[in-house]
Every structure is written in C-alpha cells, then in structure tokens.
Amino acid sequence: MQWLNKISLIFMVFTSPTITLSNQRRDKGFSLFSLVQFPNEQCVTKVSPELIGTCVTRGECNSAGGSSSGGCAAGFGVCCLLTAQTCGTTISRNNTYITNPGFPTAYTPGSTGTCWFKIEKCKPDICQLRFDFVTFTGFAFGSTGTCTDTFSVEASSSGYTPPKICGTNRGYHMYAEIGRDATDYATAIITYGARVADAKQFNILISQIECSSIMRAPTDCAQWYTESSGTIQSYNWQESQLLKGMDYRICIRDEKGYCSITYRESTGTSVDSFSILNPAAPSSTTAESTTGSCILTGGSGLIFPELSSDGILPLNPVLLQEPFPTQFCGGYFGVDGATSKGYALTSARKPFQFHLFTKSSGTLNSPSTGFSLEYTQNPC
Structure with a gap:
C-alpha cells in the first residue's frame, strides 16, 4: 500500500x-x-539484497504483521518485509512475498491439493500485478512438458490469464491483469499434484502497479522487458524442458531513438538454447522458419512480426528463403534449414514483441528445451 x-x-x-x-x-x-x-517507496532489506521491502513507520510495519529489516527515509522509517505463507491469506499490501511453509526450508506437502492467496488492491487505481520468482523450484513436470504441480493466477474480472507454470523458474517474472474496478482482485494458486513427496520451495514477490504508472506493462503481456538489450527465456528452460499449454506474449519496451530489434540464440549455455521439436520439425539438427508450418502442423513454436536480416529488406529469394518468416521451431533459431547457431534476425515492427504457443495436448518431441534468446534494440 x-x-x-x-x-x-x-x-x-x-x-x-x-x-x-x-x-x-x-x-x-x-x-x-x-x-x-x-513516500512509501520500495527499499532493500538487510536480510538480502534480493528481498524488497516497503518504507513505512515501525508502527505501521508491526500492525501489518511485517518485520523491520533496516532503516530508510534518513532513519525516520523502517524497511518493512511483508511475507505470507498461510494458505487462504488475503494480501492487501504492496510488495508482499508469498512463500512455502517453513521457508527458506523446502516444503514437502505430503498430499494433493491447492493453496491459494487472495490479492486485493492496495489502492483503487491498481491495474496490474507483477510476480517475481525469487525462488521457485521443485514443481514437478513430466518428460513431455506436462505440469504435475503448478503456479497460476486467476483474476476476478474477465480477460487474459497468464500460463500455468511448473519446474524451476528462479529469476523469472510474470504480469497479470487485475481489472479496473476497485473491488477487483486476483488469486495466486499453488497446486500440488501426484508427486507430493517432492520437496518444493517458492518465494514470490507480488507488486501492485497503478493504471497510470510508467512501469505498467502493455495489456496482456505475460512478460515485459524494459532494457535496450537482455536475455529472454521460456518458463522452465532452466530444467531443459519446454512446457505444454503455453500461450503468452512477451513484450519489450521500445526505447526512444531505437527503430528495430535483433534476436539471436544465447551462446555458452549448459542447456540447449533453442529446441522446439514437433511433427513439423522433429529433428534437433535443423531450423524450421516458416509463415505457418510450426504452429499449424505441430502446434508449437515462436511467432514474431516479420523477421529478416534488417527487418526491412526480405531474405534472399534465390536461396529459397521465405522473405519474412514469422514462425520458428526445430533445433535452431534461424532461417529454414539452418544447421548451426549464429543467425541474427531483425524486426522493425513496433511494438517489439513475440509469442510462444504450445498446445496443451500437442506433441513435444524430446529434447524440447524451449529457448534462450538474446535481444538488442538498434538505433534509428
């Protein structure tokens, strides 16, 4: 708040x-x-530089059930760390963490079921929630990308719902719409499936974003990146497994003075940085880039606005390349038939964004690790 x-x-x-x-x-x-x-701004707790608190008075921190973790506001306030770990808790304070019982010790549920946290607006003009997965491990999944345990977000108002995720997603983030009415709310749901003997650990920061804030992501973007360059990875890429049922948009804020954006596979990673295998592209040794085959035939792939070498001129038709491919799958991120990394493809279409789609019942050939892509915005 x-x-x-x-x-x-x-x-x-x-x-x-x-x-x-x-x-x-x-x-x-x-x-x-x-x-x-x-002002009640974010502050860094003395517990860890990774953990965020809110600058309030000591009395307000105590009444909110938080813990004082260092000073702020020239000593007039305390950095208040707010945490909820009891299922069924209602959260109405900004910058609150939800954690597994006994955190930082891992938790073994012992039985199937769900654990939910109701998130109410800390003030009427909140439009979005951001979830930062400081820790998120042990959420079981199958070899074909089907989640056994899940984290999901549901809003009381109608609209876009972010994907259900599982696996390991430490350092990832997710946005969710919460609706414009003052009474709108959202629910964060932890579901424990059949593998209840697996130890799980999660610590997730929930931030509330005002409708007029410059930090508000474009509507219905599950992820939003605000730097001119960076790395984007599919959920659970850290565990080398692309998840089924993914249908979400990834957005990058276009910086002033930049007119295009270039994508390429990450290099030097221990996990394969691009592998989305399906009936359209079953082999991990070649790339598939088309205007329709990845999604229509196999049900899995990345969808971009038209890509080419510079985003303006088409690819070379003499080499039988499609001029502006839009869908990518297979074993490499690159032009159709590529057999190695290193392709840099550019889009000049704004807003900068792309889409991951995998069918919940579709086939994901092994090893479909997902993707890790580097992006760089290019000056005009």
Missing part, C-alpha cells in the same frame, strides 16, 4: 537565562514542531 507517513517531532530548545533591565530572570523558550513526510 502506498502510504505517506507523517511524523510530528517536538524539539524543545531553551536559551540561556536572560537578564532584564529590572534584573528579573525570565526563561525564554520555544517549541518547534516539524512535520516529516516520506
């Missing part, structure tokens, strides 16, 4: 006794009332 704290501080300052002409002693004193205000 975005509070604005006001602290009244009383300073009693006394002068030395003053001698008057009548030789009477008179003490002259005054009270100075100073109103100290500070």
Whole structure:
C-alpha cells in the first residue's frame, strides 16, 4: 500500500537565562514542531539484497504483521518485509512475498491439493500485478512438458490469464491483469499434484502497479522487458524442458531513438538454447522458419512480426528463403534449414514483441528445451 507517513517531532530548545533591565530572570523558550513526510517507496532489506521491502513507520510495519529489516527515509522509517505463507491469506499490501511453509526450508506437502492467496488492491487505481520468482523450484513436470504441480493466477474480472507454470523458474517474472474496478482482485494458486513427496520451495514477490504508472506493462503481456538489450527465456528452460499449454506474449519496451530489434540464440549455455521439436520439425539438427508450418502442423513454436536480416529488406529469394518468416521451431533459431547457431534476425515492427504457443495436448518431441534468446534494440 502506498502510504505517506507523517511524523510530528517536538524539539524543545531553551536559551540561556536572560537578564532584564529590572534584573528579573525570565526563561525564554520555544517549541518547534516539524512535520516529516516520506513516500512509501520500495527499499532493500538487510536480510538480502534480493528481498524488497516497503518504507513505512515501525508502527505501521508491526500492525501489518511485517518485520523491520533496516532503516530508510534518513532513519525516520523502517524497511518493512511483508511475507505470507498461510494458505487462504488475503494480501492487501504492496510488495508482499508469498512463500512455502517453513521457508527458506523446502516444503514437502505430503498430499494433493491447492493453496491459494487472495490479492486485493492496495489502492483503487491498481491495474496490474507483477510476480517475481525469487525462488521457485521443485514443481514437478513430466518428460513431455506436462505440469504435475503448478503456479497460476486467476483474476476476478474477465480477460487474459497468464500460463500455468511448473519446474524451476528462479529469476523469472510474470504480469497479470487485475481489472479496473476497485473491488477487483486476483488469486495466486499453488497446486500440488501426484508427486507430493517432492520437496518444493517458492518465494514470490507480488507488486501492485497503478493504471497510470510508467512501469505498467502493455495489456496482456505475460512478460515485459524494459532494457535496450537482455536475455529472454521460456518458463522452465532452466530444467531443459519446454512446457505444454503455453500461450503468452512477451513484450519489450521500445526505447526512444531505437527503430528495430535483433534476436539471436544465447551462446555458452549448459542447456540447449533453442529446441522446439514437433511433427513439423522433429529433428534437433535443423531450423524450421516458416509463415505457418510450426504452429499449424505441430502446434508449437515462436511467432514474431516479420523477421529478416534488417527487418526491412526480405531474405534472399534465390536461396529459397521465405522473405519474412514469422514462425520458428526445430533445433535452431534461424532461417529454414539452418544447421548451426549464429543467425541474427531483425524486426522493425513496433511494438517489439513475440509469442510462444504450445498446445496443451500437442506433441513435444524430446529434447524440447524451449529457448534462450538474446535481444538488442538498434538505433534509428
């Protein structure tokens, strides 16, 4: 919640006794009332530089059930760490973590079931939620990418729902719409499936984003990247397994003075940086880039606005390449039939974005690891 704290501080300052002409002693004193205000901004806790708190007064932190973890606002406030780990908890404070019971110790549920956290708006003009997976491991999945345990988000209002994810997603993030009505809310749901003996660990920061905030992601983007360059990975890429039922958009904020964006496979990774295998592209030794075959035939692939070498001129038709391929699958990210990494493909279409689609019942040939792509925005 975005509070604005006001602290009244009383300073009693006394002068030395003053001698008057009548030789009477008179003490002259005054009270100075100073109103100290500070915004409730994010702060870094002393527990860990990875953990975020909210700058509030010590009394407000205590009443919210948080723990003071360092000072802020020049010592007038405390960095309040808010955590919820009891199923069924209602969260109405910004920058709250949800964790497994006993965190940081891993948790073994012992039985199937669900654990949910209701997220209410900390103020009426909240439109989005951002989930940062500080820790997220042990959520079981099968060899074909079917989730046994899941994390999901559901909003009370209608609209786009982010994908259900599992596996290992440490360092990932996810956006969810929450609706514009003041009474709209969302529910974060942890589902424990058949493999209840597996130890699980999660620590997820929930941030609430105002409708007018510059940090608000474009509507219905599950992920949003705000740097001119960076790395984008599919959920559970860290476990070398692409997940089924993925249908989400990845957005990159276009920076001022940049007119195109270039994508290429990550290099130097221990996990294969691009492998989306299906009936259209069953082999891990060649790339498939088309205007329709990956999704229509196999049900899995990445969808981009038209790509080419520079995003403006088409690829070379003499080499039987499609001029502006839009769908990519197979063993490499590159032009159709490529047998190695190293292809850099560019889009000049704004907004900068692409889409991952895998059918929930489709075939994912092994090893479909997913993708890890580097992106770089190019100056005009």
